[in-house]
Amino acid sequence: xxxxxxxxxxxxxxxxxxxxxxxxxxxxxxxxxxxxxxxxxxxxxxxxxxxxxxxxxxxxxxxxxxxxxxxxxxxxxxxxxxxxxxxxxxxxxxxxxxxxxxxxxxxxxxxxxxxxxxxxxxxxxxxxxxxxxxxxxxxxxxxxxxxxxxxxxxxxxxxxxxxxxxxxxxxxxxxxxxxxxxxxxxxxxxxxxxxxxxxxxxxxxxxxxxxxxxxxxxxxxxxxxxxxxxxxxxxxxxxxxxxxxxxxxxxxxxxxxxxxxxxxxxxxxxxxxxxxxxxxxxxxxxxxxxxxxxxxxxxxxxxxxxxxxxxxxxxxxxxxxxxxxxxxxxxxxxxxxxxxxxxxxxxxxxxxxxxxxxxxxxxxxxxxxxxxxxxxxxxxxxxxxxxxxxxxxxxxxxxxxxxxxxxxxxxxxxxxxxxxxxxxxxxxxxxxxxxxxxxxxxxxxxxxxxxxxxxxxxxxxxxxxxxxxxxxxxxxxxxxxxxxxxxxxxxxxxxxxxxxxxxxxxxxxxxxxxxxxxxxxxxxxxxxxxxxxxxxxxxxxxxxxxxxxxxxxxxxx
Ligand SMILES: [Zn+2]
Numbered sequence: 001x002x003x004x005x006x007x008x009x010x011x012x013x014x015x016x017x018x019x020x021x022x023x024x025x026x027x028x029x030x031x032x033x034x035x036x037x038x039x040x041x042x043x044x045x046x047x048x049x050x051x052x053x054x055x056x057x058x059x060x061x062x063x064x065x066x067x068x069x070x071x072x073x074x075x076x077x078x079x080x081x082x083x084x085x086x087x088x089x090x091x092x093x094x095x096x097x098x099x100x101x102x103x104x105x106x107x108x109x110x111x112x113x114x115x116x117x118x119x120x121x122x123x124x125x126x127x128x129x130x131x132x133x134x135x136x137x138x139x140x141x142x143x144x145x146x147x148x149x150x151x152x153x154x155x156x157x158x159x160x161x162x163x164x165x166x167x168x169x170x171x172x173x174x175x176x177x178x179x180x181x182x183x184x185x186x187x188x189x190x191x192x193x194x195x196x197x198x199x200x201x202x203x204x205x206x207x208x209x210x211x212x213x214x215x216x217x218x219x220x221x222x223x224x225x226x227x228x229x230x231x232x233x234x235x236x237x238x239x240x241x242x243x244x245x246x247x248x249x250x251x252x253x254x255x256x257x258x259x260x261x262x263x264x265x266x267x268x269x270x271x272x273x274x275x276x277x278x279x280x281x282x283x284x285x286x287x288x289x290x291x292x293x294x295x296x297x298x299x300x301x302x303x304x305x306x307x308x309x310x311x312x313x314x315x316x317x318x319x320x321x322x323x324x325x326x327x328x329x330x331x332x333x334x335x336x337x338x339x340x341x342x343x344x345x346x347x348x349x350x351x352x353x354x355x356x357x358x359x360x361x362x363x364x365x366x367x368x369x370x371x372x373x374x375x376x377x378x379x380x381x382x383x384x385x386x387x388x389x390x391x392x393x394x395x396x397x398x399x400x401x402x403x404x405x406x407x408x409x410x411x412x413x414x415x416x417x418x419x420x421x422x423x424x425x426x427x428x429x430x431x432x433x434x435x436x437x438x439x440x441x442x443x444x445x446x447x448x449x450x451x452x453x454x455x456x457x458x459x460x461x462x463x464x465x466x467x468x469x470x471x472x473x474x475x476x477x478x479x480x481x482x483x484x485x486x487x488x489x490x491x492x493x494x495x496x497x498x499x500x501x502x503x504x505x506x507x508x509x510x511x512x513x514x515x516x517x518x519x520x521x522x523x524x525x526x527x528x529x530x531x532x533x534x535x536x537x538x539x540x541x542x543x544x545x546x547x548x549x550x551x552x553x554x555x556x557x
Contacts, residue, residue: 003042003043003286004042004043004044004045004280004281004284004286004287004288005034005037005042005043005044005045005287005288005289005290006045006047006263006267006281006282006287006288006289006290007030007033007034007037007044007045007046007047007290007292008030008046008047008048008263008289008290008291008292009026009027009030009031009046009047009048009088009090009292009293010022010026010048010291010292010293010294010297011048011049011050011051011096011259011260011262011263012048012050012051012079013050013051013054013056013057014050014051014052014057014071014072014074014075014076014079014095015056015057015060015071015075015336016075016336017075017078017079017082017343017344017345018079018082018083018343018344018345019334019336019341019342019343019344020327020329020334020341020342020344020347020358020362020374021294021326021327021329021334021341022294022344023086023344023358023359023362024324024327024362024363024365024366024367024372024374025293025294025295025324025325025326025327025367026292026293026294026324027048027083027088027292028088028359028362028363028366028443029292029322029324029363029366029441029443030046030088030292031046031087031088031089031497032363032438032443032446032497032498033290033292033438033441033443033497034046034089035089035496035497035500036435036438036497036518038089039493039496039497039517039518040435040518040519041517041519044091045091045092045267045270045281046089046090046091047090047091047092047094047263047266047267047270048083048088048090048092048093048094048266049092049093049094049095049096049262049263049266050072050075050076050079050080050093050094050095050096050097051096051255051259051262052072052076052095052096052097053096053097053239053240053241053252053253053255053258053259054137054138054239054240054255054259055136055137055138055139055235055237055239055255056137056138057071057072057239058237058238058239059138059139059175059176061239062176068239069097072095072097076095078345080093081345082344082345082348083344085345085348085355086344086348086355086358086359087355087500087501089500091270092266092267092269092270092273093266094262094265094266094269094270095262096258096259096262096265098265098269100265100268100269100272101241101258101261101262101265101266102241103265104261104264104265104268105241105253105257105258105261105262105265106241106242106244106253108261108308108312109189109233109243109244109245109253109257110244110245111312112191112308112311112312113189113245115311117191117311118189118190118191118192118233119189119190119192119230120187120188120189120190121187121188121190121230121232122185122186122187123167123185123186123188124167124183124184124185124186125166125167125183125184125185125186125236126140126154126166126167126172126174126181126182126183127181127182127183127184128174128176128177128179128181129179129181129182130174130176130177130179131174131176131177133176133236134184134186134235134236134237135154135166135172135174135175135176135181136154136155136166136232136235136236136237137153137154137155137166137235137255138153138154138155138175139154139166139174139175139176140153140154140166140169140172140173140174140175140181141153141154141169141172141173141175142154142169142170142171142172142173143169143170143171144157144159144160144162144164144169144170145164145168145169145170146160146162146164147159147160147162152164152169154166154169154172155256156296158296161219161295161296163299165232186236187247188232188233188234188235188236188251189232189233189234189243190230190231190232190233191230191231191233191257191304191307191308191311192230193228193229193230193231193303193304193307194227194228194229194230196228196303196306196307196310197224197228199307199310200220200224200228200302200303200306200307201224203306203317204217204220204302205217205220205221205224208320211320212320212321212322213322213323213368213369213441214369215295215323215325215369216298216302216321216322216323219295219298219299219302220298220302220303223299223303224303228303231304232254233253233254233257234248234251234252234253234254234257235251235252235253235254235255236250236251237251237252238250238252239252240252240253240254240255240258241253241258256300256304257304257308259300260300260301260304260305260308261308264278264282267281267282282315282316283314283315283316284316285316287316288319289316289317289318289319290318290319290320290321290322291318291320291321292322292323293321293323293324294323294324294326295323295324295325295326297323298321298323301318301321301323302318302321306318320441322441324366324367324368325367325368325369325370325371325372326367326371327362327367327371327372327373327374328371328372328373328374329341329342329373329374329375329555330373330374330375330376330552330555331373331375340555342374342551342555350547350550350551351547353501355501356387356498356499356500356501356502357379357382357383357387357540357543358379359498359499360382360383360386360387360447360498360499361374361378361379361382361383362374363443363444363447363498364382364386364444364447364448364451365378365382365444366443366444368441368442368443368444376548376551376552377548379543379548380543380545380547380548383540383542383543384542384543386451387539387540388540388541388542390451390454390455390458391451391454391458391491391495391502391539391540392538392539392540393458394454394457394458394461394484394487394488394491395488395491395506395509395539396536396538396539397458397461398457398461398481398484398485398488399509399533399536400536401466401467401481402481402485402533403533403536405470405477405481406481408532408533408534409530409531409532409533410481410482410485410527410528410529410530410531410532410533411477411478411481411482411529412478412482412529412530413478413479413482413483413529414475414476414478414479415479416479416483417479419460419463419464420479420480420483423456423457423460423483423487424483424486424524426453426456427453427456427486427487427490427521427524428521428522428523428524429522430449430450430452430453430490430494430521431490431493431494431518431519431521431522432522433449434446434449434450434494435518437449438497446498447498450491450494450495450498453487453490453491453494454491454495456487457484457487457488457491460480460483460484460487461480461484464480466480466481466484482529485510485526485527486524486525486526486527488506488510489510489512489516489521489526489527490521490526491506492506492507492510492512493512493516493517493518493520493521493526494518494521502539502540505537505539506539508534509533509534509535509536509537510527510533510534511531511532511533511534512526512527513526
């Protein structure tokens with residue numbers, strides 16, 4: 001493993017709040033990974049920020065009769081607060097409307113321009129004569145030439161995931177006026193992706209053929225085999241970062257050119273704040289760069305941005321891009337525009353203090369290898385029959401028995417039975433098993449391995465029945481409780497990446513030595529005899545049918 005990690009999570013687009021699909025696909029897995037690496041003593045920089053340019057912002061502003069700045073300020077604040085309240089452990093959350101970002105993105109463009117990394121092309125583009133506006137990206141809607149979806153956008157078809165040029169659309173219509181656009185000549189800068197084909201083939205399809213996820217490799221392969229074409233990196237728009245070279249008047253950088261550079265500008269802002277140097281996080285070969293994204297961003301993070309980094313020359317490339325598939329909601333595709341979503345800021349209002357429940361459900365059912373479905377019934381079941389009935393029940397039994405029979409002072413163990421030894425052996429193996437899964441980006445399986453440890457503790461107590469033995473064999477009960485407490489302490493440590501709020505509460509209840517971490521669990525002696533436990537508290541609460549009915553009602557209204 002490397003010493004230093006730069007972890008990025010896809011920049012949320014500021015035309016709406018965060019929903020569970022974003023969380024399951026990107027932010028929860030990225031946060032598990034970042035928290036885990038920090039626990040292993042790695043130097044981690046976990047970066048994100050708001051993506052604030054692009055046509056969808058100007059369109060939203062136009063629709064709501066406000067300025068683009070008002071749109072981005074509104075959603076940036078909602079998004080940032082919901083991430084804070086939810087407990088995503090970014091080291092820095094920036095925004096692409098910042099001065100540092102504008103300067104950084106312009107510097108990238110100027111450097112690449114000076115090094116002849118672009119081509120210019122004068123072409124006929126779709127133009128809305130009524131609105132006096134060139135139409136690109138989301139300003140134009142039409143039929144996808146690849147799959148026939150009738151509502152494809154000028155930059156991408158959300159049905160088949162194909163990346164498109166506006167002029168590829170069949171029967172295009174202006175999203176501004178609804179008119180059929182005309183063609184008008186304009187000149188733009190293009191990134192000739194065809195020049196990077198050999199590099200991309202050998203870097204991804206050969207060097208990473210066995211460590212990248214198959215869904216990611218599949219998309220990259222199909223892109224390359226379709227033939228990489230020059231891609232415009234500028235637009236005829238007013239909202240965005242001005243093109244900083246001669247001839248760039250009234251043009252801005254394409255949002256997908258500037259957005260990933262946002263990871264770098266956010267790093268610079270973080271470094272200034274911390275008095276650190278930003279360069280090692282992006283230019284030192286001993287840094288591992290990992291991009292967490294959803295499958296709709298694969299082309300930008302595996303083809304376009306790496307080509308930009310390669311062109312710049314002195315940047316590292318991502319070590320992995322563990323993109324997830326999509327999460328559906330109650331069997332239907334999540335949609336911001338159709339308001340078919342569970343919004344994070346609303347969830348936090350309805351279920352305050354239940355951040356970990358949502359984290360757990362989204363991880364246990366993560367869309368890692370295929371699209372998955374979130375249902376409120378599953379949410380309730382995972383909470384009631386796993387978090388409450390297994391994890392919570394185990395800890396509760398330990399705390400209650402310890403209080404009742406030992407006033408919370410850990411008793412010394414007596415001779416161990418085969419069951420005790422087997423339990424200890426499983427506890428000792430757990431951190432390595434969980435670690436291996438996390439390091440392979442298998443967060444879903446890792447979370448189940450963590451729950452398996454809680455199940456082990458719960459079953460151990462149920463089988464050994466210390467509450468019955470206390471009258472006849474108190475020596476045996478001392479051994480059982482001593483052993484169960486080691487499992488509880490191990491759980492307080494290995495659950496932290498998945499359930500950070502719970503882990504913290506549990507550590508406090510056990511008064512666990514703060515110096516104890518991941519690498520101490522296997523040694524087994526996490527809690528010594530004579531140690532005084534803290535006050536018991538409830539880790540999880542049952543979620544009743546009424547609360548679920550309210551959520552289902554909310555969706556159908
Ligand atoms: Zn399509």
